[in-house]
Amino acid sequence: MKLIDSHAHIYSEEFKEDQREAVVRAQEEGVDRIYMPNIDHTSIDAMLEAEAQFPEQCIPMMGLHPAYVNKDFERELYLVEEWLSRRKFAAVGECGIDLYWDKTFLPQQQEALKVQVELAKKHQLPVILHTRDAFDETYEIIAEAQDGTLRGIFHCFSGSVEQAEKVKELSFLMGIGGVSTFKNGGLDKLLLHLQLDDLVLETDCPYLAPAPYRGKRNEPVYVPIIARRVAELMNKPVEEVAEKTTHNALNLYKL
Numbered sequence: 001m002k003l004i005d006s007h008a009h010i011y012s013e014e015f016k017e018d019q020r021e022a023v024v025r026a027q028e029e030g031v032d033r034i035y036m037p038n039i040d041h042t043s044i045d046a047m048l049e050a051e052a053q054f055p056e057q058c059i060p061m062m063g064l065h066p067a068y069v070n071k072d073f074e075r076e077l078y079l080v081e082e083w084l085s086r087r088k089f090a091a092v093g094e095c096g097i098d099l100y101w102d103k104t105f106l107p108q109q110q111e112a113l114k115v116q117v118e119l120a121k122k123h124q125l126p127v128i129l130h131t132r133d134a135f136d137e138t139y140e141i142i143a144e145a146q147d148g149t150l151r152g153i154f155h156c157f158s159g160s161v162e163q164a165e166k167v168k169e170l171s172f173l174m175g176i177g178g179v180s181t182f183k184n185g186g187l188d189k190l191l192l193h194l195q196l197d198d199l200v201l202e203t204d205c206p207y208l209a210p211a212p213y214r215g216k217r218n219e220p221v222y223v224p225i226i227a228r229r230v231a232e233l234m235n236k237p238v239e240e241v242a243e244k245t246t247h248n249a250l251n252l253y254k255l
Contacts, residue, residue, distance in 0.1 A: 001242040003227060004249040005034045005220040007094070007128065007155050007175055007202035010058060011046040014206035014217050023054050026220035030242075034220050035253060037061045037094035037128055037155075040068040041079050059253065063093040063116055066109045066130055067101065073108050077115050084123050090253045092120040093128025094155060097141075100132040110141060117145045120152070126252050127152035129172075135163050139170075146170055151252060156204055158186055161193045168198055173248055175202040178210035178218060180229045191233040196244035200252070201226050 005026070015022055026034065034057055036047050050058045062083045064076045084092070095116040097109045120127040131138040131154060142150065143166075154167050157174035167174055176199050179185040201223055203209075209218035210225045227245070231238040 001030045001224070001227070001239060002246050003031045003201065003223045003242050004246050005031055005203050005223050006153065006200040006249045007037055007177070008034045008205045008220050009036065010034050010205060010220060011036055011043065011050040012206055019050065020053065022219045022221065023057055026223070027057065029221050029224050031220045031223045033057055033059060035059050035061065035090055035249070038063050039065045040076055044083070059090045061091040061093045061128060062089040063095045063128070064112055065094055066096050066098040066112065069105050069109045069112045071105070071108070073105075073112050077112060080116065081119060084119055089125065091126045091128050091152070092116050092123070093152070094130045095127065096130035097134035097138045098130060098132040099134045099137070106137070110137065113138065113141050114145070117141065117150065121145075121149055124149070129154050130156070135159050139166055142170055142172070153200060153252070155202065156208070158190070161190060164190060164194060164198070173200050173252060174198055175200050176230055177202045177204050177226055178208040178214070178222070180226055180233065181210040182214065188233050191230060194234070196234070196236065196241060197248065199230070199245055200249045201230070201245045
C-alpha cells in the first residue's frame with residue numbers, strides 16, 4: 001500500500017535524535033510522502049533542513065500557526081509572504097484559529113487567517129486549517145472567502161456530522177489521524193456518515209499517537225494504523241482507504 005502523511009511535524013525537536021530513522025521506518029511501511037506544516041519563524045530552518053535531507057519524502061508548507069499569533073503577528077505574516085514569493089511550497093499552513101488555551105488574541109488570529117487565505121488564493125495553493133475549539137469562527141472566514149478557487153484541509157477533524165457537511169459544502173477535505181483509534185474519540189460515529197473522497201490521513205506527529213501508542217511520541221510510521229482503523233469504521237478494504245486518501249492528498253498538494 002502507498003500512503004501519505006498529510007500533516008506531520010517531522011522536523012520538530014522530538015525527532016532531533018532519530019529523524020532519518022523515523023523517515024526510513026515510514027517509507028518501509030509504505031508512507032511515501034510526509035507533508036510538513038510550518039509553525040512560525042522559529043520552525044522554518046528545521047523544516048527546510050528536513051526537506052533538504054529527504055527532498056522526495058518531506059514536503060514543506062508555509063504559514064503561521066494560530067497558537068503562535070500574538071501582538072507581533074504582522075511581522076510573522078510578512079515573513080510568510082516573503083517565503084511564498086521566494087520558492088514553491090505545497091500549501092499555506094498550518095493556519096486557523098485556536099481557542100483552546102487562550103482567547104486573548106482572537107481578533108489577531110482572525111486577521112492572520114484572513115491574510116493567509118488571501119495568500120493561498122494568490123499563490124493558488126491549498127490552505128491547511130487548525131480549528132481547535134474554533135470550528136464556527138474558522139468556518140465563517142473560509143465560507144466568506146470561498147469563491148470556488150479555495151481548497152484545503154480541516155486538519156485533525158473531529159467535529160459533528162453537521163460540521164462535516166459544512167466542510168464538504170466548502171469543497172474542503174477532512175484530516176483523520178490518531179483520534180480515530182481513541183475509545184471516546186467520536187470518529188467512530190462520524191466516519192459512518194462520510195465518504196473516502198472526503199478524507200486524507202495524517203499523524204500530526206509528534207502529537208496524538210494512535211492506540212496502542214497513545215501518550216507516546218507519534219510518527220509517520222503509524223499512518224497504516226490509522227488507515228486500518230478508518231477501514232474498520234467505514235467497513236471498507238484497507239487497500240481502498242489507502243488508494244483513495246493517497247489520491248486525495250496528491251491531488252490537493254500537487255506542486
